[in-house]
Amino acid sequence: MLSLVIPIFNEEKLIDELVKRTISALESFITDYEVIFVDDGSTDQSLNRILYWQQQNRKIKILSLSRNFGHQAAYTAGLEHAKGELVAMMDGDLQDPPELLSEMYRKIRDEDFDIVSGKKTGRKGKKGRILYAILFHLFFKNIGEIKNMENSGNYSMMKRGAVDALLMMKEKVRYLPGLRTFIGFKQGYVEFVREGRFKGDPKMSIPKLFVLAADAIFSFSRFPIRLCLILGTIGTLVFMCAGIYVLIAKAYGFAVIGWSSTLLSIYFLGSIQLVFLGILGEYVYRSYKESQNRPVYFVKKFYDGLEK
16 A cells, blocks of 8 residues: 655645546556545645545545644654654645656656655746755755765655655754655665645745754754864864964064954854854754654544544
8 A cells, every 4th residue: 555645734725636637646556545634733724625625535634733833844743653664744835746756756666766765957937046045955955964865855665664764763952854755775766856736825935944954054964063173163263363463563662553363353253153053052952952852743633534
């Protein structure tokens, strides 16, 4: 059986099109499947629309969370409730084309991949968001400690062994594309152009995308802490040279005139220290979140499709 996990948050405008295209795409290559919609605390009619479609197709399951826990938490909830030997993840905004699932399935079946991810070769939509995504992937490619995940997001299909390995990692601050790459296994890719939204506004705002990017960087790169070391070393060398210059100037009787250089030095060192504190604070915060050991999500109700 194939389980498809789709997180939903206030997507009432595109639920109908999403369900139609997804079911049509699945039934074009498999009959034994389930679609798990994870309602991540929607405040519109998203849940009611999915419940309507569940009456038409009992293979649709709905996991309603008690509040909005976030994109990665919603995916985690769906993965933990998926029963299939194959499990796929797909965003619910139709930017990930459901029609690509058949190619992922073919690669797993015919080429014996354990994980097949969608790799974006282009993007449609708002230019600002496109630029942000390109810059993040370019930056992460050069500083991240895991490779071969450039331009890969959540859209993917995995065998049960890979899913179980992914679920063994219990960190609370999570970036699933990175964790999926981290676990290893035989991984392949299907290239596609990411579409713009079918309807509605993006639910992942720029600040939320920035937080997700920070989670990825702090989880899979030593760059932030190395940046502290690099800046600290540069600052030390610069002011050692400045100190030597001042001593030489005094020895030859021409002292540095004015306070501007002194104030500049103080501001420079103060700024570096604030950067250090911010970076260290991020690590402390993440360690604190892990030590709390709170559940990643709470389920309000699970609609398994067996009710009448």
